[in-house]
Amino acid sequence: MRSRSGGRIAALAVLLVACMLLRFLVGYRIGWPMDATVRALRLASIAAAIGVGANLAISGVMLQSLLRNALASPYILGLAAGAALGVGAVQLLGPRLDAVAWLTQPVAAAAGSLLALLLVYRLSLRRGFIDPMTMLLVGVMISVIASALLMLIQFLMGPNADQLLRWMMGRIAPETPWSILAVCGLAAAAGLALGLRWSAALDAAALSDDEAASVGVNLPALRLSMFAIAGVLTAVAVLVAGPIGFVGLIAPHAARLVIGPAHSGLLVGAAVLGASLLLAADSAVQILPHIPWSPLQRGLLPVGILTSAIGGPVFICLLRRHGGWSS
Amino acid sequence: MTVSLNQVCYAYAPRGRPVINDLSAVAQTGRITGVIGPNAAGKSTLLRLMAGLLAPDRGSVLLGDAEAHAMDSKTRAQRLAYVPQRPRVDASFTTAEVVRLGRYAGRRRDDAINQALAECELEEDRNRIFTTLSVGEQQRVALARALAQVYGRDDAILLLDEPTSALDPRHVQRTAEILRRSAQQGRVIVAALHDLVLARRLCDDLWVLDSGRLVSSGPAAQVFEPALLLRVYGVRFSSAEGVLLPMEGGTDA
Numbered sequence: 325m326r327s328r329s330g331g332r333i334a335a336l337a338v339l340l341v342a343c344m345l346l347r348f349l350v351g352y353r354i355g356w357p358m359d360a361t362v363r364a365l366r367l368a369s370i371a372a373a374i375g376v377g378a379n380l381a382i383s384g385v386m387l388q389s390l391l392r393n394a395l396a397s398p399y400i401l402g403l404a405a406g407a408a409l410g411v412g413a414v415q416l417l418g419p420r421l422d423a424v425a426w427l428t429q430p431v432a433a434a435a436g437s438l439l440a441l442l443l444v445y446r447l448s449l450r451r452g453f454i455d456p457m458t459m460l461l462v463g464v465m466i467s468v469i470a471s472a473l474l475m476l477i478q479f480l481m482g483p484n485a486d487q488l489l490r491w492m493m494g495r496i497a498p499e500t501p502w503s504i505l506a507v508c509g510l511a512a513a514a515g516l517a518l519g520l521r522w523s524a525a526l527d528a529a530a531l532s533d534d535e536a537a538s539v540g541v542n543l544p545a546l547r548l549s550m551f552a553i554a555g556v557l558t559a560v561a562v563l564v565a566g567p568i569g570f571v572g573l574i575a576p577h578a579a580r581l582v583i584g585p586a587h588s589g590l591l592v593g594a595a596v597l598g599a600s601l602l603l604a605a606d607s608a609v610q611i612l613p614h615i616p617w618s619p620l621q622r623g624l625l626p627v628g629i630l631t632s633a634i635g636g637p638v639f640i641c642l643l644r645r646h647g648g649w650s651s
Numbered sequence: 652m653t654v655s656l657n658q659v660c661y662a663y664a665p666r667g668r669p670v671i672n673d674l675s676a677v678a679q680t681g682r683i684t685g686v687i688g689p690n691a692a693g694k695s696t697l698l699r700l701m702a703g704l705l706a707p708d709r710g711s712v713l714l715g716d717a718e719a720h721a722m723d724s725k726t727r728a729q730r731l732a733y734v735p736q737r738p739r740v741d742a743s744f745t746t747a748e749v750v751r752l753g754r755y756a757g758r759r760r761d762d763a764i765n766q767a768l769a770e771c772e773l774e775e776d777r778n779r780i781f782t783t784l785s786v787g788e789q790q791r792v793a794l795a796r797a798l799a800q801v802y803g804r805d806d807a808i809l810l811l812d813e814p815t816s817a818l819d820p821r822h823v824q825r826t827a828e829i830l831r832r833s834a835q836q837g838r839v840i841v842a843a844l845h846d847l848v849l850a851r852r853l854c855d856d857l858w859v860l861d862s863g864r865l866v867s868s869g870p871a872a873q874v875f876e877p878a879l880l881l882r883v884y885g886v887r888f889s890s891a892e893g894v895l896l897p898m899e900g901g902t903d904a
Contacts, residue, residue: 392741528755530742534704534735535793539800540728540756585742 329589332582336596343603344370350610365498368505372496372564373606374599375508377571379561381579381598382515383554384572385591389526390550391456395639397573398558401444401459402466403437404567407559408492409470410436412477415488429491430504430563437562440466441555454547494568494628496606504564511560515553516595522546523587530585568628570635571598605630652715652730652806654678654701654839659710661700670696671707672863678856680806683830683840685854685871687847689884692860694843695736698810701841702733714808728756732800736813736843738793740781746792747777753800763802770829771795772822787817794826801838809833811842815849827853847888851875859883 348366349355357363383398391400399405414432444466448459474492478485519526528541537543561568575598576590583593609627612618654677661671670693678684678701686694699705700712703719712719714730732753740749750764750773757763768774771791776784781792794814801807809830815823823846830853834840844850850857850871857874859867861883867874880888 524755527742527744527748528752530740530744531749531752532735532737532739534699534702534733535738535796537704537724538702538728538731538733539753539796540725542724580743585744586748 329583329586329593333589333592333596336579336582336593336600340374340596340600340603343600343607344374347373347603347607347610350607354611354614368500368502369496369498369606370603371502371505371509372498372500373602375505375512376496376561376565376568377575377598377600377602378512378595379508379515379557379598380568380572380602381575381594382512382519382591383557383561384576384598385579385587385594386519386526386550386554387572388576389529389587390454390547390554391460393456393460394577395573396460397570398554398561399467399567399569399572401463401555401558402440402470403555403558404562404569405467405470405474406440406443407433407437407562408488408567409474409477410434410439411491412474412481412488415484416477416481433566434559434563436470437559438555440470441559445551445555453544454551456547459551490626491566492628493626494566494631495624495626496565496602500564508560508564511557512595515557516591518549518553519591520588522549523591526550526587527585566628568602569632570639571601571631574635574638575601602627602631605634652808652839653680653713654719654808654841655711655713656697656701657711657713659700659707659712661696661705661707663696669708670863671700673710674860674863674865675710676858676865676868678808678839678841680839681834681837682855683834683842683853684856684858685850686841686843686858686860687845687850688860691862692883693863694860695812696863697860698733698812698841698843701808702731702810703727704733725756728800730801730804730806731808731810732797734790734793734797734809734811734814736816737786738789738796743780743782745778745780746773746784746795749781749792750795750799753796753798754802757800757802760802763799766802767795767799770798772825785817787819787822790814790817791822791826794829798829798833805837808839809841811840813843813845815844815846823849847875847880 347370351362351366357366380398387396387398387400388394410432411429414429444459444462447462448454450458478488481488525541525546528539529536529543529546531539533543576594579590579593579597583589606627609625609630612625656674656676659671659674660669662669686697688694700707701719703722706720719727747764747768750767754760754763768777771794773791773795776788781789784792797809801809815826818826830840854871856869857871858865859874859879866883867879877888
């Protein structure tokens with residue numbers, strides 16, 4: 325079984341390389357970039373998409389296992405809404421208050437998402453332990469509250485809310501500094517390594533709570549670890565690309581179908597698929613303006629819109645098919 | 652290794668109704684102890700306390716000389732296996748993979764998994780997805796998982812909550828044989844049972860629970876008194892030919 329999943333992961337790796345090559349060949353012009361600057365920008369885009377996609381996918385696997393719910397995704401924790409609220413608050417208050425003027429957009433996004441993370445954690449505790457169902461509901465509520473506050477900020481900003489709206493659509497920016505890309509890559513590698521270290525416990529946690537504890541899983545420690553890792557990975561992804569929906573939902577599902585439920589292969593497969601998915605979506609965003617009848621001649625479609633447009637219907641299909649947990 | 656309960660009290664809510672009330676008993680090595688009593692008597696809660704899954708509000712649950720709930724989870728899992736009434740797996744693991752999860756705290760041993768599958772007659776089902784199995788088959792997989800967990804440990808403790816509630820007669824018989832053999836190896840077996848016929852035939856000792864209190868304990872013949880069963884269950888029983896049957900019109904309303 326192990327060799328079979330190894331072969332499938334290798335096939336996914338080939339898919340990833342193909343997606344990387346595709347993204348390298350598409351941009352303002354389609355074909356091999358002759359200019360060194362263009363090549364560097366495309367490599368940065370590839371690195372960003374791989375890092376963000378892998379972070380979201382690993383986070384999705386952990387949250388779906390932690391919450392016992394196949395419809396859970398990184399944004400269920402309210403992290404994206406928290407990040408957007410942070411960015412919105414800085415854009416609204418920055419010009420008026422010296423105290424927040426120094427905050428850059430990425431710092432505000434990270435601060436907002438981590439604040440949401442702490443709130444969800446604090447409110448999910450029951451008798452000192454994380455309760456999965458409470459966490460799911462608290463995450464949804466934090467998202468609703470943050471979204472309402474964000475709408476208020478947009479209302480108060482009036483026509484100046486354009487930049488905030490664009491950020492909220494999610495974008496793989498080729499001009500992302502390599503230092504931030506390095507942080508993103510390191511986070512993905514560390515998250516994957518920690519997930520693999522806990523993979524046997526994640527497998528056993530698929531049993532009921534009583535059975536999992538009786539076979540030796542320290543459930544409180546496992547849940548706290550997975551929650552913290554998933555939260556940080558999502559915050560890093562939001563910091564690099566803004567809120568990009570559904571990669572963290574779809575990639576774990578697809579990986580489960582290809583690799584199976586055992587987390588040692590599932591985590592690796594989901595990370596590779598998440599990276600491939602975002603690379604493919606970003607490539608599609610580059611290709612769309614080249615289509616003659618495309619209305620997107622003057623600017624690029626934010627990749628978050630594309631992932632949501634594809635992910636939304638897939639989510640509904642999953643919901644109708646499974647209603648909860650699926651293979 | 653014995654399991655000792657000393658004046659154990661437990662309630663699910665602070666200052667709530669005690670589900671287990673001042674209960675003291677010892678489950679002995681090499682014997683099968685049956686826990687019987689009506690619905691909501693506290694049988695499942697008692698097993699969860701013995702498994703260290705719950706911490707008693709008062710009193711102590713000792714595995715040998717160690718507090719069950721305070722033990723390191725992996726150390727406890729190597730000594731004790733627990734089978735719930737309704738096993739659950741939230742992933743598409745196969746039968747063999749679920750049984751393998753029993754080895755989480757120990758060394759990965761294929762012989763442990765193969766033997767457990769064979770004992771529970773699950774070899775032909777080893778590649779079937781757990782969630783597609785019938786409830787009875789899932790109960791057998793949970794028992795196999797527990798056997799794999801304590802494989803090679805003759806001093807282990809097996810706690811089973813209604814392990815035969817969904818089984819057909821042949822597999823009830825098979826499960827009884829497995830438990831008897833485990834007891835003969837020197838293990839402590841404690842099973843919550845609703846089937847009084849099975850309890851009388853299988854168990855060496857019985858604990859009778861009513862509203863969280865231990866109202867009687869001892870060898871089966873001693874415990875199966877019509878007056879006690881009438882008081883606990885509110886039903887009159889006949890014990891003709893060693894088989895307990897509720898008598899017609901015997902409800903003590």
